[in-house]
Each structure stands twice: as structure tokens, then as C-alpha cells.
């Protein structure tokens with residue numbers, strides 16, 4: 001185990017402990033957190049299992065539906081509060097995708113993961129998932145930027161809703177793009193012109209015109225569209241931090257660069273990974289910094305674009321463009337699957 005791996009694990013433990021202490025509410029009437037996490041009520045369902053009928057399960061079904069684990073309810077009907085077999089299957093699928101133990105009930109670790117802030121892009125739709133292997137994923141059809149697009153331009157087009165000054169935002173996004181540019185033969189350059197840009201980045205609140213409204217503090221943090229759409233949206237309601245997030249005193253502090261590195265992965269064509277350490281894992285805890293690509297992220301993106309000649313790591317077998325024909329590499333059918341069907345490459349993802 002490398003020093004950096006140990007350090008990362010330590011950071012994750014610290015983040016986990018701090019989140020646990022911030023979010024646990026032994027007495028909901030006495031110790032209500034000062035911020036509103038839309039998924040916090042899931043904590044009341046800890047321990048819930050097959051056959052139970054508990055208030056709040058309907059909301060969790062809605063959550064699982066949003067991220068691709070359950071079909072949307074028919075119009076005019078809502079989800080029930082019943083822990084039925086379909087819900088159990090969805091829980092199992094969620095646990096599989098998030099790299100959790102597949103217990104099939106709402107154990108503590110599953111609940112902790114569900115209340116964690118995350119990317120708005122769906123993990124899966126139509127029940128496709130990895131079979132016992134941890135892997136990066138792609139969007140349906142493996143969309144990627146064409147060979148003629150190796151010098152992508154990005155523009156910060158909506159920054160007024162951000163509390164971070166533009167000069168700092170520029171540094172953060174440049175640094176985030178550089179993580180990916182180091183491993184694939186692709187350059188990213190900022191431009192002031194949205195018309196000239198391949199990628200546009202902006203901060204928005206609530207509904208903002210793409211059918212994927214943001215939900216206020218925590219919950220969904222950001223989302224980005226698959227190639228070659230180029231849109232990258234951040235929830236303006238988050239407490240974005242561009243300084244050392246691990247030292248932030250806010251219980252809502254979210255590291256901007258960590259989210260940016262993740263969303264750029266989506267912009268390049270990567271879906272969510274089941275490996276918790278990977279950049280493309282869908283959740284991030286408050287005060288967590290995670291900007292270094294893992295081998296899983298590198299393998300995924302190099303299989304789409306090949307390796308940067310200057311990349312010193314180990315290139316994955318089959319670079320580039322070769323897909324795992326065994327079906328082990330999961331294809332995301334759409335967080336934005338519906339939109340994909342309309343010819344709009346989007347992701348409802350998440351992070």
C-alpha cells in the first residue's frame with residue numbers, strides 16, 4: 001500500500017467521521033442540523049428491511065428512481081412506503097454500484113452513502129450493471145470527442161451566482177482540466193467566448209432549463225453532459241470552497257476542484273465508477289478533497305482517447321478505443337437515457 005493510498009484512506013476516514021458527527025441526530029427534535037440536506041431523513045430508515053412499511057420509503061424510492069435504480073412511477077401514482085421486492089432489488093443494485101456489501105436491507109453504511117452529497121448524473125438505468133467487477137463506465141453508445149477534437153476550449157459563462165472570485169475559479173478549473181490532460185493527448189484552453197467554446201461551465205440554482213433542477217445545499221452538487229454536448233453545471237446553492245476544504249469550519253463545505261475533476265470526466269465520456277477511491281465514484285463527503293485520478297479513471301479515459309505521450313504511468317491494455325466485449329464494462333443507459341433517446345447527450349449524473 002502506498003503512502004498516498006494510506007493518506008487518502010486517512011482523509012476518507014476523517015471525512016467520514018466528521019460527516020457522521022455532523023449528520024447524526026439521536027433526537028430529531030433536539031439536534032437538527034443547521035443546514036438542510038434533502039436526503040437527511042433517510043437516516044430514520046436505518047435497519048429497515050424486506051416486508052416493512054415505513055414512512056419515508058416512498059421518498060427513498062424517488063431517490064433511487066432519480067439515479068436509475070427504479071423506473072419512474074406511472075403518472076398519477078406515487079411510490080408506496082412498502083419495502084417490497086422491487087425496492088429490495090434496487091437496494092441491492094445500489095449497493096453493488098457503490099461498492100457496498102450487498103445486504104439487501106438499509107444497513108448503516110448504505111444509509112451513510114445515500115445521505116452523502118453526490119453528482120446529479122444517474123448511475124444506471126434499465127438495470128444494467130457490472131457483474132462482480134469494479135470498473136469505470138461509459139455512457140450508452142460510448143460517446144467521446146472525435147479525433148479532430150484534441151484541443152478543447154472551455155468558457156466560464158455563469159459565475160455571478162458563485163461566491164468565489166473569477167480569478168480563483170479560473171485557477172481551479174485550469175487545475176482540474178490539467179489532471180485529465182496529463183494522461184490523454186488532449187489540451188484544454190480557456191476562452192472568454194461562449195460561442196467559441198466546446199465546453200461551458202456555470203453556476204445555477206434550482207431549475208435552469210435542462211430538466212435537471214438543482215436541489216439547494218448538499219444533495220445533488222453538479223452535473224455534466226456526455227460528449228459532445230459540453231455543458232457543465234454546478235449548484236450555486238452549495239458552499240463551494242477553493243481553499244483547503246479540509247480546514248473549513250462549514251458543515252456544508254464542498255471542494256470545488258474535486259467536483260470539477262469528476263464532472264470533466266463526464267464531459268470526456270466517463271460514467272460512474274464503483275470504486276470508492278476513483279474520481280468517477282458518484283459521492284463526495286463534505287470537506288473531502290479528491291483530485292488525483294486513480295488507475296481506474298486513467299484506464300477508462302485512455303481507452304477512449306489513448307495515452308498522453310508524456311504520461312509516465314501504466315497504460316491500460318487495449319488502448320485505445322477498445323471496449324471490454326464481455327459486457328463487464330458498464331454502459332450507463334442514461335441518467336439521461338431518456339434524453340439520449342432524443343439525441344441529446346446528457347447525464348443526469350450526479351456529482
Ligand SMILES: [Zn+2]
Pocket residue numbers: 208210212223233
Ligand atoms: Zn443543468
Ligand SMILES: [Zn+2]
Pocket residue numbers: 119120121262263266272282349350351
Ligand atoms: Zn458524476
